[in-house]
Amino acid sequence: MPIYEYLCPNCKTKVEIMASLKDKDRGLKPVCPRCGNKNMVRVFGGFAIGSTRGSSFGSSCGPGAGSGCCG
Numbered sequence: 001m002p003i004y005e006y007l008c009p010n011c012k013t014k015v016e017i018m019a020s021l022k023d024k025d026r027g028l029k030p031v032c033p034r035c036g037n038k039n040m041v042r043v044f045g046g047f048a049i050g051s052t053r054g055s056s057f058g059s060s061c062g063p064g065a066g067s068g069c070c071g
């Protein structure tokens with residue numbers, strides 16, 4: 001099942017909607033979970049908005065992280 005990404009132009013919140021083509025054909029009505037905006041804008045893969053990704057991913061690994069970490 002394809003995933004459609006929508007961006008709220010109001011608060012820049014991005015949501016992922018999983019829907020079949022039939023559901024999409026009937027019209028998706030995504031609502032922003034943050035501000036409740038119903039006018040979500042469809043975004044496509046690879047379209048980067050902002051640069052907040054990969055800030056502290058995997059920060060739990062390292063010295064003193066304990067056993068069972070990092071393989």
Ligand SMILES: [Zn+2]
Nearest residue numbers: 008011032035
């Ligand atoms: Zn919003």
